[in-house]
Amino acid sequence: MTQTNNNMTVNPDLAMERAKCNFNVLEVTHIFDGGERNTLQRKKIEDVALNSGASKDALGEEHMSPKEKYENAVRKSCIYATMMKNELAELSGLESFGVSSPVIRRTADAFFKEVSPFLLHLGMFVPTIMGQCTPEQQSYWLPRALDMQIIGTYAQTELGHGTFIRGLETTATYDPETEEFVLHSPTLSSYKWWAGGLGKTVNYCIVVAQLYTKGECHGTHPFIVQIRDEDTHVPLPGIKVGEIGPKMGFNTADNGFLGFDHYRIPREHMLMKNAQVLKDGTYVKVARHGKLTYGTMVFVRVVLVNEVAFNLAKASTIAVRYSAIRRQSKPKPDEVEPQILDYVTQQHKLFIAIATAHALQLCSTWLWESFSAVLAQMKGGNTDTLPEFHALSSCLKAISTSDSAHLIEQCRHACGGHGYMISSGIPNLYNFVSATRTYEGDYTVLLLQTARFLVKAYEQAEAKKPLTPTVSYLAHAFSGSRATWDNSPDGIIRSFQALAAGKTAVCVTNMRKRMRAGLSQVDAWEMSTIQLVAAAEAHCRAVIADTYRKEIVRLTANSSPNVKVVMDQLTTLYLYYWALERTGDLLMFTSVSQKDLVDLQIAYEELLLKIRPNAVGLVDAFDLRDELLHSTLGSYDGRVYERLMEEALKSPMNKEPVSDAYSKYLRPMMKGKL
C-alpha cells in the first residue's frame, strides 16, 4: 500500500498486524474500487489534489468561529473548484467541472472536515439542470453552472413541509401579460428552509413551487431563480434570504432560508422538460410519469448509498487501527495487556462495520448500473421500470444511511473516550452520516414507499401475475409452509427473503382484517405501518445480502486463494450477523430450531477469530490516505498518543498559562468578592 511518506515510523503493533496479514491488500483495494483501473485513476487524482498540501489548514477547523469556518470552507472550495477545472477534469475523464464522480467527491473530503458550501451545487443544482431542463434551457444554463459562473442550490423543503412535497406552499403564478411567473411566500411556514449554500454562497437556486396558471393549480414544479446580484452578490429586491444557524453537523454548508415577495421571473425559467406553460398560460404535460419532477431526489438517493459506504470505511479504518495499538486490561495476569482488538466483543463491534462498508459499496455500484438502465429506458419513453427502481432506491437509501450511522457510532464506542474527541474524526463522520438518514427522504417515509410497492407486488403474486426481479421471491410466499432453514450463504439469503415475504403477508392479512372490521383503507394502512416498515427493512436486507454475495462471487472469480477466503469470510459474517440480529423473525418464518441458532452463534464467534489476523489488512485495503481520515486515532502510522497530544497543544485554551476567566470570575468567587 502506497503512503505519502514512505519513511514514516509505524507503531510496532500496527507493523506486526501488517506482517500478519495473509492476503494481497492491493487486490482487495481493487475490488473495493471496482477494478485496478479505477484504483490507478483514483490515486492519480489524489496525488494531484492532495500532495500540494492545499487541503491543510494552519489552524484546525474546530478551533475557528462559525464565520471563520465558513470563510475557510469557501476558500478551500474555490481552490478545489479551480483544481477541478484545470488539472482534475482531464485526469478523471470528465469533460468539465460539475459532472462530479465519486472519486472527485471523495478526494474533496480531504479539504473539509465537515462539508463544502458547494455540495448542493454539484449534488443537486447541476443534476436538476441536467435532468429537468429542455435541451434549449440546458444549453443556456449548464455551461454557466459547470464553469461556476453561477452557483446554485436546491430549495424544496419549507419550514412547514419537507416530506410531503405536495403540501409545499410557495406559489408560482403565471402572468400572461408579462410572460412571467410571480413567486410568492404566502405564510411563514412557506419559507424555504434548509437548502445548502443558500445562506451566503449561492446566487441561483432551483425553487420547487406550486404552479398556478389560468386560475388552476397544477402541483409542484421546479423553477430556476436568481436570488443575488451576479456582481455584488446583494440579495435582489423581493428576496428575503439568510442562514438558518448552528446545526449538529453541516456547519460549513451555510444552509439557508428564502422567502419571496411577489418576485417575478421570466416564463423560460420554469424547467420545462416534463411540463410546460405556453406563452398564453396553457399548461402542457409532457412526461408520461407523474413523478419525474422528483428525479433529482432519486439520483441523490442512489449517490448516497456510495457516499455512506465510503464514510463507514473511514470510521472502520480509524477504529480498527486504533484497536490494534490500544492495549487495555489484563485478563491473563502473567501476560502483557492485550490489544483491544483481541477482545471478541470488540471484533463483534468492528468487523460488521468493515463487511457493511463492502456490502454497501458493491450494492451502490449495482444500484448505479440499474439506475443507468432505467434512465436509458426512460429516454425512449418507457417508464415501466421506474416504480420498482423507486422502491429499490428508497429502501437502499434508508437502510444504508441508517446502518452506516449506527455503525459509525459503534466505531466511536469501540474507541472509548478518545473516540469522543473531534480530532478522532469519528464525531464529524457521525454528524454527517446521521443527517443522511433524514435528508433526501426520511428513513420511515422512504421505507413506507417501498412497502407500498411490496404490498402491490404481493397482490400480484397472489393473482399469479408476473413479478419484477427484486421481488420475484414473493412467488414462493404462498406455499403454506415455513421456509426450510439452511445455514449456507444461499440458504440464509433465502431465509431473509422468506422473512420479507412473511412480514409482507402479515401486513396484507392485518390490513384486510382491519378493513373487514370497518376501517378505511387509509386507516388500515396506518395501523399497519410499524409492520410495513419492518417488511420493507427485511426486503432491503434480503436485497443487500443477495447482491453482496453475488457480486463478491463474481468479482473474486480470478482472485488469489487467500483473497477469495477473506472476502468470503466477510460476506458470511454479514449474513450470520443479520441472521443472529433477527432470530425472532427467523423462528416465526423459517424452520430454524433453537439448536440451529446456538450453532450459528458459535459459527459467528469462530468466524470473528478467523478474520481477526487480517483486520488491519482489511481496513488498509480501503486505502484511505491520512488526509481523508482527519484522525488522530486512525492514521496509517498509528502514532495515536503523540497526535492526541499535538492536537491538544494546538487548543487556543493552551495559549496562555492563566485564563482570563481566573481574574474575572474564579478569583473573585474564591476570595468571596463576587
Ligand SMILES: CCCCC/C=C\C/C=C\C/C=C\CCC(=O)SCCNC(=O)CCNC(=O)[C@H](O)C(C)(C)COP(=O)(O)OP(=O)(O)OC[C@H]1O[C@@H](n2cnc3c(N)ncnc32)[C@H](O)[C@@H]1OP(=O)(O)O
Ligand atoms: C455528484 C456529487 C454528489 C455528492 C453527494 C453527496 C451528498 C448529497 C448531496 C446533496 C444532499 C444534501 C442535502 C439534502 C438535500 C435535500 O434533502 S433536498 C429535499 C429532499 N426531499 C425529499 O426527499 C422529500 C421526501 N418526500 C418524497 O419524496 C415524496 O413526497 C414522497 C414521500 C415519496 C411522497 O410523494 P407524493 O407525491 O405524496 O406521492 P405518494 O406517496 O402519494 O405516491 C404516489 C405514487 O408516486 C410514487 N412515487 C413517489 N415518489 C416517486 C419517485 N421519486 N419516483 C417514482 N415514483 C414515485 C409512489 O410510489 C406512488 O406510487 P403508487 O403506484 O401510487 O403506489
Ligand SMILES: Cc1cc2nc3c(=O)[nH]c(=O)nc-3n(C[C@H](O)[C@H](O)[C@H](O)COP(=O)(O)OP(=O)(O)OC[C@H]3O[C@@H](n4cnc5c(N)ncnc54)[C@H](O)[C@@H]3O)c2cc1C
Ligand atoms: C443537513 C440537512 C440538509 C438539508 N438540505 C436540504 C436542501 O439542500 N434542500 C432541501 O430542499 N431540503 C434540505 N433538507 C431538508 C430535508 O430534505 C428534510 O428535512 C427531509 O426530507 C425530512 O423532512 P422533514 O424535515 O419535513 O421531516 P418530517 O416529515 O417533519 O419528519 C418528522 C417525523 O415525522 C415522520 N413522518 C413524516 N411523515 C410521515 C408519514 N407520512 N408517515 C409516517 N411518518 C411520517 C418522520 O418519519 C419523522 O420521524 C436538509 C435537511 C438536513 C437535515
